[in-house]
Amino acid sequence: MGTATRLMGLSCLLSFSVLAQAAPKPADPVTGEASAPAAAPNDGGVGNVTAATATGSGAAPVAGPAPAPKKIDPKLFDDALNDYFAGRPREAAPKLFEYTEGVPSTDENYAWAQYFLARSLIELKLFHGGAVYLARIARERTNPAVLTKALEELQLLTDRPHDEVMIDEQVFGALDLGFLPAEVAGYAHYQQGLVDLRVGNERWASTHFSKLPEGGTEASRAKYAMLVTRLKQAKKDLPKEMIEQFFELAKDEKLTQDARNDAMLAVARLRYELGDFPGALEAYNLVKLPSLDPGRAALYLEEAWTRYQLGQVHAAMGLLTTLDAPTFREEFLPDKFLLKALIYRDLCHYLPAKRSAKELTRRYSDSLEAVRERDDLTRDPRLLRAASARGSTRRARQFLESVELEAELLGRFAGTFGERMFGYMTRVYDLSRAEGVRVYQQRLTESVRVEADKLLRAAEQVRLMEYEVGLKLYERVKKGSKLVALLEEEALKPNQVSFKFADEYWNDELRTYRFSLKSRCIEETAR
Amino acid sequence: MRHLRSSTTALTVAALLCSGAALAQTQELENPGVTSAIQDRPYRMQHELDLWVGVLPLDAFYVGVYTQISYVYHFSDRFAWQVGRGAYGLAARTPLRGELERTFGVQPTANDEVQFFVGSDVMWKPLYGKLAVLNRAVIHGEVHLLGGATLFRFTNSGFRPGINIGGGGRIFLNRYVSFRLDLTHNIVIPTGGGTTSFSNVMTANFALALNFGGND
Numbered sequence: 078m079g080t081a082t083r084l085m086g087l088s089c090l091l092s093f094s095v096l097a098q099a100a101p102k103p104a105d106p107v108t109g110e111a112s113a114p115a116a117a118p119n120d121g122g123v124g125n126v127t128a129a130t131a132t133g134s135g136a137a138p139v140a141g142p143a144p145a146p147k148k149i150d151p152k153l154f155d156d157a158l159n160d161y162f163a164g165r166p167r168e169a170a171p172k173l174f175e176y177t178e179g180v181p182s183t184d185e186n187y188a189w190a191q192y193f194l195a196r197s198l199i200e201l202k203l204f205h206g207g208a209v210y211l212a213r214i215a216r217e218r219t220n221p222a223v224l225t226k227a228l229e230e231l232q233l234l235t236d237r238p239h240d241e242v243m244i245d246e247q248v249f250g251a252l253d254l255g256f257l258p259a260e261v262a263g264y265a266h267y268q269q270g271l272v273d274l275r276v277g278n279e280r281w282a283s284t285h286f287s288k289l290p291e292g293g294t295e296a297s298r299a300k301y302a303m304l305v306t307r308l309k310q311a312k313k314d315l316p317k318e319m320i321e322q323f324f325e326l327a328k329d330e331k332l333t334q335d336a337r338n339d340a341m342l343a344v345a346r347l348r349y350e351l352g353d354f355p356g357a358l359e360a361y362n363l364v365k366l367p368s369l370d371p372g373r374a375a376l377y378l379e380e381a382w383t384r385y386q387l388g389q390v391h392a393a394m395g396l397l398t399t400l401d402a403p404t405f406r407e408e409f410l411p412d413k414f415l416l417k418a419l420i421y422r423d424l425c426h427y428l429p430a431k432r433s434a435k436e437l438t439r440r441y442s443d444s445l446e447a448v449r450e451r452d453d454l455t456r457d458p459r460l461l462r463a464a465s466a467r468g469s470t471r472r473a474r475q476f477l478e479s480v481e482l483e484a485e486l487l488g489r490f491a492g493t494f495g496e497r498m499f500g501y502m503t504r505v506y507d508l509s510r511a512e513g514v515r516v517y518q519q520r521l522t523e524s525v526r527v528e529a530d531k532l533l534r535a536a537e538q539v540r541l542m543e544y545e546v547g548l549k550l551y552e553r554v555k556k557g558s559k560l561v562a563l564l565e566e567e568a569l570k571p572n573q574v575s576f577k578f579a580d581e582y583w584n585d586e587l588r589t590y591r592f593s594l595k596s597r598c599i600e601e602t603a604r
Numbered sequence: 605m606r607h608l609r610s611s612t613t614a615l616t617v618a619a620l621l622c623s624g625a626a627l628a629q630t631q632e633l634e635n636p637g638v639t640s641a642i643q644d645r646p647y648r649m650q651h652e653l654d655l656w657v658g659v660l661p662l663d664a665f666y667v668g669v670y671t672q673i674s675y676v677y678h679f680s681d682r683f684a685w686q687v688g689r690g691a692y693g694l695a696a697r698t699p700l701r702g703e704l705e706r707t708f709g710v711q712p713t714a715n716d717e718v719q720f721f722v723g724s725d726v727m728w729k730p731l732y733g734k735l736a737v738l739n740r741a742v743i744h745g746e747v748h749l750l751g752g753a754t755l756f757r758f759t760n761s762g763f764r765p766g767i768n769i770g771g772g773g774r775i776f777l778n779r780y781v782s783f784r785l786d787l788t789h790n791i792v793i794p795t796g797g798g799t800t801s802f803s804n805v806m807t808a809n810f811a812l813a814l815n816f817g818g819n820d
Contacts, residue, residue: 594637
């Protein structure tokens with residue numbers, strides 16, 4: 078694998094994992110700040126939601142229900158709250174909706190009604206619907222006490238697939254931070270810093286990050302984001318001190334285990350790029366997986382390359398066995414076949430080497446054909462799967478799936494919610510789905526091209542390998558040549574136990590497979 | 605004719621053998637090598653202290669219930685020496701004995717009951733493995749064989765030695781705690797107490813095993 082390829086993969090992977098949290102912005106999100114006049118009879122918020130969700134997609138704005146001035150009994154709010162606190166969000170939601178529809182936004186309970194409506198929807202697993210109302214509270218800011226709570230709820234929702242434009246950019250990315258409590262302000266600073274980083278304004282990002290409380294989770298995440306950005310910028314000369322900085326982050330208990338693993342992977346990748354293969358292997362070994370977690374295919378493949386570079390071909394081949402596990406069968410790893418062919422070649426098993434090389438072109442023949450024919454690559458199932466499994470495209474897909482699921486779930490509440498609320502919520506979900514599809518397709522088009530490029534490069538290298546192996550296969554062997562075993566297998570230690578692999582994958586064994594094969598190299602041809 | 609038939613048979617056998625060998629060779633060429641999962645043993649024993657409860661189920665007139673304590677030193681992952689074990693039991697009379705006493709007025713004074721016993725064994729642990737629990741967890745365990753000697757104290761015949769053979773299994777809970785289930789059979793030698801025949805004492809027992817060292 079060429080250094081350039083690795084480097085590109087490294088920066089891509091890292092950038093996917095962090096920066097994409099503030100995801101690429103769709104065409105032109107409408108800010109949604111221009112909401113309905115405060116004291117005007119409420120239009121059901123459809124206008125606002127339309128602004129928030131139809132982010133420049135060209136989706137037709139949905140006309141809100143005709144304003145129907147109606148006297149709202151203040152007791153309706155109390156009834157709704159009683160229902161909510163009695164654990165009946167299904168009954169509370171339509172009452173709260175009716176209340177928010179019928180009172181002006183200057184009403185003292187208006188923001189609270191929106192908040193509890195959002196909570197009710199979230200409890201009914203209509204997370205996006207809840208988020209829409211919380212985002213409205215954040216935009217309208219009619220009640221500071223409710224605003225803080227709404228932001229806290231929104232922050233929790235960001236752990237799930239969510240509308241990144243609406244929450245990350247339009248709410249947290251655009252907040253006036255002066256009046257916020259420390260925890261929410263920290264998160265908002267972090268999000269705003271990420272947005273700045275994404276548009277290439279590191280100085281502004283630093284200003285935001287410098288306001289994060291030292292020792293907090295956001296501060297650690299911000300450090301990681303900054304490091305990744307610098308790494309992306311330093312494509313040719315890898316700064317060595319960054320390894321130490323990533324290493325420190327990998328030990329930071331305030332980060333999630335996933336984030337620490339990402340930092341450790343960054344250490345491993347940087348060391349690999351610098352040719353420090355033992356150091357890279359040490360870092361890969363320090364990536365901690367939860368018990369019986371199958372782990373990540375990229376981790377195994379990278380470790381396999383590192384071990385190959387260290388001459389540990391048997392362990393490298395073992396890791397390639399891991400990548401054949403059912404968990405990873407759908408992974409798009411064209412490199413795997415190339416590495417397998419290289420290992421067989423190094424052990425002078427030329428037929429299997431040739432077969433492994435051919436396996437790539439055989440398995441991905443349809444995708445390669447699609448690339449050559451300049452077909453629509455998003456229609457190729459393998460490329461589509463690969464492209465939508467990573468980074469911002471993955472998150473867009475997850476959000477779209479969750480919106481579709483929730484839209485289906487909404488149908489169950491048709492009777493309970495009443496015609497008006499159900500119609501309104503249906504339109505909200507339809508718009509979000511349309512926007513979700515647009516964003517997903519936009520990101521997919523970009524990422525599928527990256528995957529196709531990766532496939533083409535691997536196919537090219539495989540063709541070279543086939544040629545090389547073909548030459549070796551018919552090489553003449555001199556009389557009296559002796560077998561040499563340059564690549565020794567590691568002996569079993571007393572504290573180790575060996576389970577022979579019989580096509581049955583155990584999750585606890587995935588990192589421990591070792592391949593045993595005698596070298597058939599003879600003196601003249603040995604590497 | 606007979607000659608022709610034997611030649612055909614020989615030819616067929618040779619063809620089959622050759623094709624089998626060729627097939628094996630092709631397999632070897634296409635899929636060379638063997639893959640194994642090489643893992644560090646997560647649980648290794650060294651000084652083992654066991655707290656047992658057990659039964660002596662074989663006698664028709666009583667069931668001995670006993671508690672036992674033992675110490676085992678593990679030389680390696682394969683061999684260990686159960687240095688000492690000592691048990692004290694209580695006899696729970698079976699319905700058969702009660703019926704004999706009530707119905708027939710029989711006083712089975714000749715019934716020899718085990719009071720206590722001590723012994724020592726060597727352990728061979730040839731099997732070590734793991735089990736998937738509902739595809740959600742993995743538990744490790746091992747199977748061992750036992751061979752040793754036991755000195756019994758009987759109510760009537762006093763002290764009598766026996767040869768002990770058996771086996772058992774262990775399930776590891778963590779590095780320090782495991783559960784052990786053993787089943788052993790003692791052939792008690794007729795010495796002392798006027799006994800003239802061999803007798804058999806079977807033990808079935810369950811232990812909480814505490815391990816010290818071994819994993820360091």
